Amino acid sequence: MTQTPETAAPLAADRRRFLGATATAFAALAASGCMSRTxxxxxxxxxxxxxxxxxxxxxxxDPQGLLDLPEGFSxxxxxxxxxxxxDGGTVPDRADGMGCFDLGNGEIALxxxxxxxxxxxxxxxxxxxxxxxxxxxxPGGTTTIVLDAKSLQVKRQFRSLGGTIRNCSGGVTPxxxxxxxxxxxxxxxxxxxxxxxxxxGWVFEVPASARGLVxxxxxxxxxxxxxxxxxxxxxxxxxxMTEDRDEGVLYRFLPKTPGKLAEGxxxxxxxxxxxxDTRNWNTPAMPVGKPFKVSWVDLxxxxxxxxxxxxxxxxxxxxxxxxxxxLHMGVRRGVSEVFACCTSGGAKQLGQILKLTVGQAGQAxxxxxxxxxxxxxxxxxxDNLTVAASGHLIVCxxxxxxxxxxxxxxxxxxxxxxxxxxxxxxxxxxxxxFSPDGKVLFVNAYDPTATLAxxxxxxx
Numbered sequence: 001m002t003q004t005p006e007t008a009a010p011l012a013a014d015r016r017r018f019l020g021a022t023a024t025a026f027a028a029l030a031a032s033g034c035m036s037r038t039x040x041x042x043x044x045x046x047x048x049x050x051x052x053x054x055x056x057x058x059x060x061x062d063p064q065g066l067l068d069l070p071e072g073f074s075x076x077x078x079x080x081x082x083x084x085x086x087d088g089g090t091v092p093d094r095a096d097g098m099g100c101f102d103l104g105n106g107e108i109a110l111x112x113x114x115x116x117x118x119x120x121x122x123x124x125x126x127x128x129x130x131x132x133x134x135x136x137x138x139p140g141g142t143t144t145i146v147l148d149a150k151s152l153q154v155k156r157q158f159r160s161l162g163g164t165i166r167n168c169s170g171g172v173t174p175x176x177x178x179x180x181x182x183x184x185x186x187x188x189x190x191x192x193x194x195x196x197x198x199x200x201g202w203v204f205e206v207p208a209s210a211r212g213l214v215x216x217x218x219x220x221x222x223x224x225x226x227x228x229x230x231x232x233x234x235x236x237x238x239x240x241m242t243e244d245r246d247e248g249v250l251y252r253f254l255p256k257t258p259g260k261l262a263e264g265x266x267x268x269x270x271x272x273x274x275x276x277d278t279r280n281w282n283t284p285a286m287p288v289g290k291p292f293k294v295s296w297v298d299l300x301x302x303x304x305x306x307x308x309x310x311x312x313x314x315x316x317x318x319x320x321x322x323x324x325x326x327l328h329m330g331v332r333r334g335v336s337e338v339f340a341c342c343t344s345g346g347a348k349q350l351g352q353i354l355k356l357t358v359g360q361a362g363q364a365x366x367x368x369x370x371x372x373x374x375x376x377x378x379x380x381x382x383d384n385l386t387v388a389a390s391g392h393l394i395v396c397x398x399x400x401x402x403x404x405x406x407x408x409x410x411x412x413x414x415x416x417x418x419x420x421x422x423x424x425x426x427x428x429x430x431x432x433x434f435s436p437d438g439k440v441l442f443v444n445a446y447d448p449t450a451t452l453a454x455x456x457x458x459x460x
Contacts, residue, residue: 067422089159092159094449235358237255398429
């Protein structure tokens with residue numbers, strides 16, 4: 001059965017539920033600014049510090065040889081490469097970003113990206129999609145897994161978007177859809193575009209309630225670039241987006257109608273007062289915990305056939321960001337905050353996390369360096385990002401080393417990093433997201449695809 005995306009419901013319809021789900025997680029982050037462990041300023045007291053939380057303990061070797069976890073935690077594989085799906089296809093490879101949704105009626109849905117290039121296997125024929133190469137739909141897109149909310153048994157799984165390239169990350173919306181982002185600004189006559197019939201590098205929207213392939217509508221007003229993640233402010237409908245480039249910038253999209261992204265809007269890039277480079281590669285220009293005033297510059301020709309949007313943004317004063325990847329939006333005491341993982345940022349080039357605080361009542365937005373990794377024991381190339389109900393940041397690693405040793409790391413509100421899991425397979429972790437009740441952490445092993453559900457005594 002196929003289904004086209006329905007017109008997005010008004011933003012206010014599910015905003016209250018979205019706000020409630022995020023407020024608890026961000027309450028603990030309010031208690032103090034986060035900093036690296038060797039930062040000179042003493043952190044303020046926080047619930048995490050007061051409780052003496054220092055992590056979940058040492059990781060225990062997994063008898064199955066896949067994922068080491070602390071004592072008291074366990075996982076199950078709910079979907080893996082080659083599993084038969086209900087639409088006649090099989091689960092494709094390269095599972096990346098992912099979002100979790102409450103469907104009601106005791107069901108939850110995982111909408112999962114597949115970062116597939118045109119040469120990769122699609123897991124079966126694609127009935128309809130966005131773009132073709134040499135007459136066949138390219139294999140990237142999304143699959144949807146519907147689970148029983150209590151037992152986590154798979155009730156159905158199927159491809160929900162096809163014909164796209166390198167769907168890397170994305171983000172959930174307050175109106176119940178997944179924004180899936182192509183990390184692939186290519187097309188006919190462009191690098192890596194041999195045989196392609198259309199230009200790629202767009203954002204697409206996939207309703208969590210879809211029961212089959214959706215009609216693929218590129219949200220061209222949101223820009224064409226090396227897209228990574230997206231996060232929606234439930235208060236305004238503004239969408240924030242990262243770009244996985246060494247000289248990328250942070251974008252925001254102001255929709256004409258909140259909740260209806262296909263109707264278009266304005267694309268802007270972040271300008272930081274007194275700072276043109278947040279990366280700290282050569283000099284520590286952005287110290288941890290220091291707020292900087294933000295403004296936003298309008299961008300034109302956002303469909304960027306030359307893949308130069310970031311360069312034109314920087315020429316207008318936009319601040320450079322080191323490989324912007326994971327994004328997470330939350331609301332604390334009525335104030336929206338965006339956390340952005342910058343994979344190769346920092347003096348050690350091990351990764352940073354920026355925090356953007358959205359201004360209220362006419363006040364300017366503010367940005368600060370929330371965390372900067374100073375050793376591989378904190379995190380090494382943080383990628384996808386989410387926040388637990390405790391307010392701890394949850395970071396998936398995607399390091400580039402001869403022997404890959406990727407972890408899921410937690411970061412307390414006062415800046416202490418700790419281990420949550422270690423993947424023994426030689427691939428990355430991606431798509432971390434919590435179930436609506438906060439009791440299950442879903443995450444993907446990228447290649448070969450395996451989607452895991454982790455349960456345990458998560459910190460309250």
